[in-house]
Amino acid sequence: MAATDLTELASPAGAPWTNWVGNQTSTPGYAAAPRSEEEVVALVRQAAERGIGVRVAGAGHSFTPVVQTDGLHLDLSAMRGVVATDPGRRRATALAGTRIHDFYEPLWEAGLALRNQGDIDTQHVAGAVATSTHGSGTRFTSLSGAVRRMRIVTASGEVLDVGEDRPDLLHAAQTSVGMLGVVTQLELAVTEAYRLQQQVGLWSWDDVMEQWDDLVATHRHFGMFWLPSEESGALYNLDGHGEPMADRCYVKIYDEVGPDVPDSDVEGRRVDRCYRIFPMVYDANFHELEYFVPLERGPEALQAMRRLMLARLPESVYPLEVRTVGADEAWLSPQHRQATTVISVSGAPGTDYWDYLRSVDALLADFGARPHWGKLHFLTRDRLHALYPRADDFTALRRELDPAGMFLNDHLRPLFG
Ligand SMILES: Cc1cc2nc3c(=O)[nH]c(=O)nc-3n(C[C@H](O)[C@H](O)[C@H](O)COP(=O)(O)OP(=O)(O)OC[C@H]3O[C@@H](n4cnc5c(N)ncnc54)[C@H](O)[C@@H]3O)c2cc1C
Incomplete structure (x- = not known):
């Protein structure tokens, strides 16, 4: 496919992508670093029209092939920052490419903090949430369990605003390994600074x-x-x-x-x-x-x-x-x-x-x-379905939102195709 077949926002990929630890590489057909949700929508629509797969890279700190694509590789690093804090409701809203450590100062200044954290803080918040990144302590869920609202650009190019008023959708989106679409923004339940x-x-x-x-x-x-x-x-x-x-x-x-x-x-x-x-x-x-x-x-x-x-x-x-x-x-x-x-x-x-x-x-x-x-x-x-009682529901929702499977890759298709 010629480079001009996809929006000017994307370019034919250059060097292969490699994850942090170096055990996963991928050679995408196209790569783009959108700066806004509108740009994400435009990219997803063009990829859908042309039948090209899309995967988003966070900070590349997964050891599994969850980012790989030969289609369009999106890097949301430029969509970064805490955009709102609400001390009364104990909430914080951030763009998808916000690193975990980007939350520290803005939350502390508002008298808030993340409820719990894992061993490192360089992940994108959307990447950490996508895989249920966790710390330790039975009083705390993973970061996914703290998500209260998400904006997701789905395969049709629509923006799905998923909140607590749609609990099934929220619970599906909280841990999605990037399969429901491109997450652009998240609201997290946080706690008082401690x-x-x-x-x-x-x-x-x-x-x-x-x-x-x-x-x-x-x-x-x-x-x-x-x-x-x-x-x-x-x-x-x-x-x-x-x-x-x-x-x-x-x-x-x-x-x-x-x-x-x-x-x-x-x-x-x-x-x-x-x-x-x-x-x-x-x-x-x-x-x-x-x-x-x-x-x-x-x-x-x-x-x-x-x-x-x-x-x-x-x-x-x-x-x-x-x-x-x-x-x-x-x-x-x-x-x-x-x-x-x-x-x-x-x-x-x-x-x-x-x-x-x-x-x-x-x-x-x-x-x-x-x-x-x-x-x-x-x-x-088989093991997935034996271990996760809602795996069938997730797969059905994934198919409904993305019938062509544009957000799947070779690692995820055998499990969720
Ligand atoms: C040194 C090290 C320490 C770690 N410590 C912990 C720990 O303490 N606890 C723990 O649970 N895990 C830990 N992890 C694992 C890590 O937190 C997860 O693998 C996490 O998903 C990595 O986040 P990332 O931003 O690097 O995302 P990536 O690995 O780049 O991507 C992860 C998934 O998120 C998807 N994704 C990213 N951004 C978006 C988006 N905007 N929209 C849709 N999908 C998106 C990707 O497509 C992919 O499927 C550690 C990993 C390393 C290397």
């Missing part, structure tokens, strides 16, 4: 397991990395301060503190604004799989994972990250109507880690695990 005390320490496996229920129930955030070997911590930049790390747990506990507790930067016990506590620093040196088992089955699944990983060293050298997430209503959310224990492991880039990851998949499948849409998984259509 400060956190962070406690970090190396614990024995048995101590964590014995106190599991208490750790999960008592703290705002409890998460840990179990380190199968002495080398494991350094792979995720976890500092053991010279202590032995093999077969120990790097435990992170965050609790809210009042204004009487001053900020502090004492090693292992920091106090600061929430958004300065949450983010970690990762190198692009791992390919991650993350599965979600029902919350109460967490300890049993973790014991089984530890046995498997010790038996599979050295390929299982990356830390086992463990978190919890509260239930939500999003149809494709791993937390759909079910709080979860989150279990993640990684393989080393450049090695054949697939057999190891398949053994993790097989083990966690027995616990009814649902995968993270942005992290490596082995989901089939």
